[in-house]
Amino acid sequence: MPLARVFFLFLRLGALTFGGGIVMMGLLQKEMENSGRFKTEEIIDMMVFTTAFPGPIAVNLAFLAGRKMAGMAGAAVAVTGTILPPFLTILLLARLLILYINRPLVSSFFTGAGCAVVVIIGGVVWSMLKIAVSGGWRDVLTVLLVTALLLALGLHPFIAVAAGVSFRLVLGGGGSQ
């Protein structure tokens, strides 16, 4: 695939991924299937890979898909294309925000938007907890442990994540699907 095409494909995806990588996954899957160059299982494998490893999903996805489309140069071009729209948007808004954040109108806008963030994250928590609880007591125990390490003890999240993953691996057994 020519590099320019890879770049513009990911530039478009980067501009559209409000709400992060999961949204991008759906869009990219459709694009790759339509191109007819990739097997469905190849695409699914890539998606699984990105969620099991660190890093923003959108960036990882761009890297792996770009590499499949046009080698390492494709990966570089895809990552750049994905990052550019959010980077430029925030750079522009940061300048304005730093100047005007203390104006009552701007600050009350963010207070209101903050309430919407509470609602949106609350919705995600609700659906995640339903999955975790249906995964059985081992998952529930892990959720409680990690939350306590983070909120009650205030440990660095790296420690909480490492402890939680090890704890869940030691418990073994079944889990949510």
Place this chain on the structure above:
Amino acid sequence: MMTLAVLAAVFARIGIGAFGGGLATIPFIRHELVIMQGWLSEREFSEVVSLAQMTPGPVALNAATYVGYRVGGVAGAVVSTAAVAAAPLAVIAAAAWLISRASGRPGARIEKMQKALRPVVAAMILSAFWMVLRPLGGDPRLWVFTLAVFGASRLDVFKKYPQLLLLAAGGAGMIFLR
């Protein structure tokens, strides 16, 4: 120069900590930027989270650009954004190389890891929820307002376009929360 090096190190850590999608990164961002570096106050932190939800791109990337710019100008923004993206890519490239050399079915191991991560990611998002909920504090106006936003969030328009909910809530905030 020192500032840029610190920015690169902090955002490399945040990038590597970004497991399981945007929201699960929020505890990492808060710990590094609010508690360890003191670059953001609690109030500014929730503004950055709101801003990130309104604009394209993952939260970690948006936070990197914003805080990088505030701390180190345009160079700071470039360095921080590059660090948050490149650090985890190095981990992924190393993992892909190891897996290509490993015998047997690597898929099974990745699946096991993913299963173990799932409740951990749920806990991270639960903690993120607490972190954005706490600033509401004891202000009854904010709780009523949030309940109203929750009511509005059940409308089909907002279910389809969550960003619109943020903008509408912000607009309503300009009227009711001044």
